[in-house]
Amino acid sequence: MQQDSKYVIGVDLGGQTAKIGLVRSDGYIAGRRVIRTDNYGREALAFIKDLAFEIKDLLLNCGEPVIQGVGMGAPNGNYFTGCIENAPNIQWASDTSVPIAQLLSAELGGLSVTLTNDANAAAMGEMEYGAARGMKDFIVITLGTGLGSGIVCNGHLVYGHDGLAGELGHVCVKEGGRKCGCGKKGCLEAYASATGVAVTAAEMLRKSDEPSPLRQKAVITSKDVCEAAQEGDALSQRVFDYTGEILGKALANFVAFSSPEAIILFGGLTQAGELLRAPVVKAMEDNLMNIWKGKIKVLFSPLSGSDAAILGASALAWNND
């Protein structure tokens, strides 16, 4: 045991990339790497070997500090088992259970590896460094390729009976609605995510002849929609109105569950700023019970890029000794 080590590795593993950070005990990220997660087909082990290589190479380039462990946030990452379990957005884990903590540990010579849900990691980052400092009851919603959530009640992450709690992207918001990556229909994630925004934009473009700069794009991304909306494109703005309304109604239901002090929005979609937040807050307020109207804060994460997720994941490694 290296009791004096002052560094850990935090890994934010998503549908497209894994972001690796070498994190000092004061939260300073001393080095970073990014590798893709989406070009390994069904070869989980090939990805894990590449991830281990990048971690070792990062350490080599940073003067080989002694590190205490690796904390990792990943979709459907199970804190209890160390496995990524049936994660719809990761092909090599989409219909199986990948014991990534154990396998990565083996590739790293037995170094301790702790896993949790990517959104739980973000929630830990917000609690320690971000918008939730001092809060005991809050929900973090990550709006990336998918929609994740980390729920904190009375100061503790909600893991549930099996470690898989907090799949708020997969509550049903439209009966018989859009097909979701998880196999169900009408999931919140199919609407309130980068993917959902792009689909909504494509639908709106198909349904009218209204002019929009989006019509010049061969493939529309949520970033395109965000930029067009910020430049005044009415159709793109309605995409965010629609997205925000669905998300806000869902948030009202979440409030009825755990009565949080705040809901913290995090991830790429939040770059839309008030274009997204305003319809979210309106729809949430319209659907809250009277006891909560005007009382629930809807905040954007103040942490830049994926720092919250890397820092949150790294906090797992600090806590694990």
Add this chain to the structure above:
Amino acid sequence: MQQDSKYVIGVDLGGQTAKIGLVRSDGYIAGRRVIRTDNYGREALAFIKDLAFEIKDLLLNCGEPVIQGVGMGAPNGNYFTGCIENAPNIQWASDTSVPIAQLLSAELGGLSVTLTNDANAAAMGEMEYGAARGMKDFIVITLGTGLGSGIVCNGHLVYGHDGLAGELGHVCVKEGGRKCGCGKKGCLEAYASATGVAVTAAEMLRKSDEPSPLRQKAVITSKDVCEAAQEGDALSQRVFDYTGEILGKALANFVAFSSPEAIILFGGLTQAGELLRAPVVKAMEDNLMNIWKGKIKVLFSPLSGSDAAILGASALAWNND
């Protein structure tokens, strides 16, 4: 302080009645009283004085044991403030905050009075004496006049930031649906409750000429529907299919939030037995993510009548010394 006292009072306060129990430390209910809650108009204090009178009279009739305190479960009962806050089903608290713990304590000569949500009290009763013994993650759904819920995560009741968490009766299940007592539309409680079952039956009777013994009733109650269904009335059975489907879909969403080991159904509607449970389980399973299919128990409370609520409420008083 009476360190040797072996009794507490548990009060289960609902939309129609308040059930009072004198509870011994081993869970034996040594004496009971019931008073109405629905004939006081807006006079909260008149009700509280009558409640105090009944408690004192019950104690007098039971040989005046020394009691340690009063634990009370009530709709929108706030553990943090001791107030019943805007409880839609109680006229004298429907649009105000009634500091019932403080007022009842004053009427009882300063005796300690602790309040919580009625469904939280039921959850504590289930954890201590009922279907949730040994469980750390479960949800109790109370199906009475309204629909209440008590949520336990990692062995602790979820109170939320303000003490009001667990209002699962007021998640929206039908956009623009039935008007709910809370002022919103389409709440789960407007469908999955004794009131909701009666409304569904009336709607189904209006929409067809199908024969049903329910047509002979001037006013239809959920008990009538339950009895007719159990005697083979097809229309009444469809009322439970419809109710169970809506409830089961909602339960699937709740599982995505807290991933409980079990969901425990409690209250009058559970007398319908498998007529209710079968469609609930089917709809829940059809709407669960793959990771949870076949893994979430749906149980009926084994506790008779309102014992779970009285015992759960009484547990508050034991814990409060």
